[in-house]
Amino acid sequence: MVREQYTTATEGTHIERPENQYVYKIGIYGWRKRCLYLFVLLLLIILLVNFALTIWILRVMWFSPTGMGHLRVTQDGLRLEGESEFLFPLYAKEIHSRMDSSLLLQSTQNVTVNARNTDGDVTGRLKVGPKIVEVQSQQFQINSKDGKPLFTVDEKKAVVGTDKLRITGPEGALFEHSVETPLVRADSFQDLRLESPTRSLSMDAPKGVHIKAHAGKIEALSQSDIIFHSRDGTLVLDAETVCLPKLIPETSGPGSSSQRLYEICVCLDGKLYLSVAGTSTTCHENSQICL
Template sequence: MVQEQYVTTTQGGGGGGGGGVVRPLPDHVYKIGIYGWRKRCLYLFVLLLIIILIVNFALTIWILRVMWFNSDGMGLLHFHSDGVKLEDGESEFLLPLYAQEIHSREDSSLRVHSTENVSLNARDDDGDVTGRISVGPREARGDTPNLLISSHNDNMLLSADGEQTVIGPGKLRVTGPEGALFQHSVEVPVLRSELFKDLTLESPTRSMSLNAPKGVHMKALAGNIEAASMDIILQSSIGLLVLDAETVRMPSLPLSEEGVPGNPQGLFEVCVCPSGKLFLSKAGVTSTCSEDQDC
């Protein structure tokens, strides 16, 4: 507390006295500083700031300790000039991840896990999605104009677009117990079965046709060729229909009642009607076929 005192001088009166009389005045005290409740509030505010500073410093040390921050990165995650490298462990991304390339370690595989689905999107310069692959708990779906699958030596394995699907390898193998199901036509240069297994072509409710501009060749070198249907039509628009075999058997041809009775040799003649129907007739010296009987 600073005290200031003021002294005043007054003029004396009468008798020619010229001397002044010095008379002290009452003291005036002025208090300079912060006192009372203001002082207590200031000290409390300073104490609160110190506590907040200590708590923040402790939280910072705790975060650095838990997240394993170091000069190279954060724990097992290291930052290099060529990208980000995760030495070991698992990474969880809560928001979208944008990266040019993602590689696994040389001695391990790359795994991506999700409780819902995993989506990979390709975007153009405008940000529009041009390709998408989504793997969910119930289905895996891909949306892209062209699909191309290649081997390690850049040989095309599968190519598909909106018009056609091309399989690169020389052999397509279907291992399902019911084979392959085609709803429309199939165009193949060669159709064969596996070794020591039969090849079966079936159409349970509709007809089946085999067409080729230069002929249809069916070969069974170690087995039989069987065709079962209500009607089997073998037609050649230009040329001949040739059955080339050591033995051609037609065991179920109908037998005509006409012919030479009592043929001792048991010989029969194969007759052909104008409609193409075949039937048997007992052989004689001349033809015994009768059009009126079986045609």
């Protein structure tokens, strides 16, 4: 750009033009101008490429005003349709499936659900592995649909809150220590068996132990002694017939070989034996078996 100087003159005046006229050039010329145009062209190309990539990402990721792809933003939170894969931890307050489908959590290794406090420490953990399901918590509890506790486990005890606990295994239930229960009953038309293969079996109750068989018999087998002990009461055998087939009979009396009636005698140590019945007791006569 050339800056020129103009002078005005009136008639009758003569103004001499200066011999030296100064010309000032304003603007960018030469290689600077070409670099500027090239830089502007490069910015325009980058802008077009970024715009095209943005359109491509929006198209591929299925962005919409309501969400992205299968992910929808609703008033209640986020709604995810179809299968999704999470490469990093997922933090959520509540996760539930649709009303017409189930919720599936799947992993090639294990599925771990952690509960943390305000300090970030893990207070509860549920880990589902390929061979074991592990729960780490101060208390584990299973509730019914109405909120009733069905099964509760803590460091001290396990509580079954159902009305009936049923063991369906063919070998029954194995208890390594004591069991406290108000009732032990078998299924209908099945036998109830209490067994201790290598140790003793003891049943204690402050107000008595009741053993009932309404449609069968009661059988007690032991390798050593069977002891019925009553501290404050008596031992009553109330039945139409009481049979003791393996008691030792005392047959030393005369005519005892043809005698079929016996009476039960008790030694001082509690041993029972049979003695041939007579018109009066014969226990003293045959008490030598207690020696």
